[in-house]
Amino acid sequence: MIDFDNVGLRYGMGPEVLRDLTFEVPRRSFQFLTGPSGAGKTTLLRLMFMSLQPTRGFVRVFGQDITTIPQQELPKLRRRIGIVFQDFRLLDHLTTYENVALPLRVRGKEETSYRTDVMELLKWVGLGDRMNVLPPILSGGEKQRAAIARALIDQPEILLADEPTGNVDAPLARRLLRLFLELNKLGTAVIIATHDLSLMDQIDARRMILSGGRLEIYE
Numbered sequence: 001m002i003d004f005d006n007v008g009l010r011y012g013m014g015p016e017v018l019r020d021l022t023f024e025v026p027r028r029s030f031q032f033l034t035g036p037s038g039a040g041k042t043t044l045l046r047l048m049f050m051s052l053q054p055t056r057g058f059v060r061v062f063g064q065d066i067t068t069i070p071q072q073e074l075p076k077l078r079r080r081i082g083i084v085f086q087d088f089r090l091l092d093h094l095t096t097y098e099n100v101a102l103p104l105r106v107r108g109k110e111e112t113s114y115r116t117d118v119m120e121l122l123k124w125v126g127l128g129d130r131m132n133v134l135p136p137i138l139s140g141g142e143k144q145r146a147a148i149a150r151a152l153i154d155q156p157e158i159l160l161a162d163e164p165t166g167n168v169d170a171p172l173a174r175r176l177l178r179l180f181l182e183l184n185k186l187g188t189a190v191i192i193a194t195h196d197l198s199l200m201d202q203i204d205a206r207r208m209i210l211s212g213g214r215l216e217i218y219e
């Protein structure tokens with residue numbers, strides 16, 4: 001699904017933020033990505049989302065070397081990936097419902113075919129009564145849940161989630177984790193970046209730990 005081969009990454013002339021990363025994200029796998037603030041978790045997710053190129057080594061996503069993918073093919077590949085950004089990136093001029101439905105709309109689906117699914121998922125993440133409001137008036141935790149719903153709605157092949165429970169309380173975090181597990185059971189490879197030890201302790205999943213630019217994996 002995702003394959004890193006001796007990858008290094010530096011921003012501009014700065015030091016290497018990631019060093020000698022060699023690993024695979026298997027199809028249908030579930031893993032946490034952890035490490036201290038500034039360790040490079042977001043950077044690693046950006047490489048996986050093909051929004052950053054490695055400064056050395058190779059990154060392959062869906063079997064394709066990301067440095068050689070033509071620019072015009074990137075949107076199509078990215079549509080196979082659900083992503084929850086650390087800063088949410090909801091579109092402020094669309095309602096919560098419209099934000100979540102966007103991936104389906106972009107794919108050309110008819111609203112009648114997905115309306116109930118979108119509403120059900122919004123209810124599941126506790127936003128049933130926030131569907132018709134614009135993101136600027138949502139709380140941090142509500143925005144986060146809307147961003148999660150948008151990433152999940154189209155059942156992506158890969159889910160990348162950057163601190164997806166950073167703004168919600170513990171019971172809600174557990175509920176969201178259940179949702180990620182359900183998605184994984186349906187076949188999605190899930191990568192969750194988190195500092196939250198109590199979240200990681202809830203399930204026996206692979207742990208990818210970044211420290212000093214290097215990655216260690218515990219199965």
Ligand SMILES: Nc1ncnc2c1ncn2[C@@H]1O[C@H](COP(=O)(O)OP(=O)(O)OP(=O)(O)O)[C@@H](O)[C@H]1O
Pocket residue numbers: 011014017035036037038039040041042043044086
């Ligand atoms: N656009 C950028 N330009 C220069 N340096 C950057 C840029 N983005 C990140 N960095 C640096 O790269 C390192 C890794 O940052 P990154 O955001 O990937 O860490 P993180 O593990 O996601 O941290 P956090 O847990 O705080 O979200 C940090 O030292 C950061 O300052």
Ligand SMILES: [Mg+2]
Pocket residue numbers: 041042043086162
């Ligand atoms: Mg980060």
